[in-house]
Amino acid sequence: METSIIIAGFGGQGVLFAGQLLTYAGMDQGRHVTWIPSYGPEMRGGTANCTVIISDDEIGAPTVARPDVAVALNLPSFEKYEPLVKPGGVLIVNKSLISEQSERTDIAIVEVRANRIAKEFGSVKMANMAALGALLAKRPLFSLDDLLQTLHDHLPKRKHNLLEANKLVLQHGYEVGMETAVPA
């Protein structure tokens, strides 16, 4: 079993960190993992993305043409990755910044107001966590508790004051994911 995830958004939305958190969680669960960022010149002020692979077996190619899961935190990312998600896959859409709607019926789509949820609990910087919560609801790579444990274990101590808020945002995103019906 191998799952590929692309997380994409503006630089500064925590795209790379969200990917690293999933990667750490996969590693902590004893799975094979890779994380690779886009590192082109477009990173400055443009879009950033990273690809995470979590697998039961040794991982070959660290990049994919079509991901199993895509997280679009802004409109350019939605436009780029919405058509590429594999049939049967999952698309997480940050409804706070993306008003367009996907017409695909062959994937599970969760629209989550990630910025609003994050702001509610203290800072828009946690929008990435709302999206990850929604992701785990639709594709339980590991439990929400496992992810929270990973966040606790790998977040630098000086940032541990942010753990509680991040936890609440993750949980809220998770609930939105659980409440979203999957198309038949």
Added chain:
Amino acid sequence: MAKELLKGNVAIAEAAIRAGCEAYFGYPITPQTELLEHMSKRMPELGRTFLQAESEVAAVNMVYGAASAGVRVMTSSSSPGISLMQEGLSYIAGSEVPAVFVDVMRGGPGLGNIQPSQSDYNQVTKTAGHGDYHPIVLAPSTIQEAIDLMVLSFDLADKYRTIVFMVLDGAIGQMMEPAELPPMRELPTERPSWALTGKGNRDKNIVTSIRLGAQPLADFNDILQEKLAVIEKNELRYDELYTDDAELVIVAYGTAARVAHTAVKRLREENIPVGLFRPISLWPFPYQRLGELADRVPTFLSVEMNAGQMIHDVREAVGRDVELDFFGRPGGIIPLPEEVEDKVRAMWRQQELAAQIN
């Protein structure tokens, strides 16, 4: 030590430090800058030398100087920076001092771009500077292997008093994977007997690449060639996947080998008898083992992130009696497993068709 999630460039820098690198000279260039950045932080902490030079030309000559003094030294750069270092590399080779180079390759020619590439295969394996020599060239395909080969690079450089290159593409430099770092080694307390340490009461040591007489230079070249022949015999490294019963073998290294690995596994599910041969030492190149495979395997495919550089060595290894095809993406594009699969399926159909006609 436990596995940590490590970025390629950082893992390589830390592995070099733990292998006993005493001095680092370099100049920033994407996609290897995190390596230099890690060195800039760690080396001074440990009381070792980190120096950001004014250019790659200066950096390589600083490496030459430190190496001549018997110091464990390295630099790192990316393709255009390695081009700038050619003169210094040749001087180091001509002086037979040990030095380690890391090349995190990017798309060329020219300034090209900063995307992952295997554009330097010819540049590093064929001579890496003027004159008759080859550096040892090692090519990892995972971060763990990059760590292990980094340690080996210092040992081989010392053992043979030669240049060792570790080459990777930007993808391995930038990606993260769980890997285990080696324990910290003690630094040597004595310098090698040939090193320039101040004459004192011993006989004088000379480290130079200038031999003005024709015969002395010819004699030196003979000695160098003998050493290279020993390296060619002793330092071959490669890996194989499903080559036992393969009727079509992909040859690929680095990230291209990872892509091929994914393709081979999927093609095996379709019962296409494909295997993967992965050179780890690009020089010396495993000609003999590939040649043995060619006695039995009728078709080969070289997959590279360039327009076809290693393929010439593959051809030399497998001879003219077998089919050899190429699939590559130059310009900093990582090929997709699906593209390699399509290529292999087409080749396999041809091969089956040919078998039916015969």
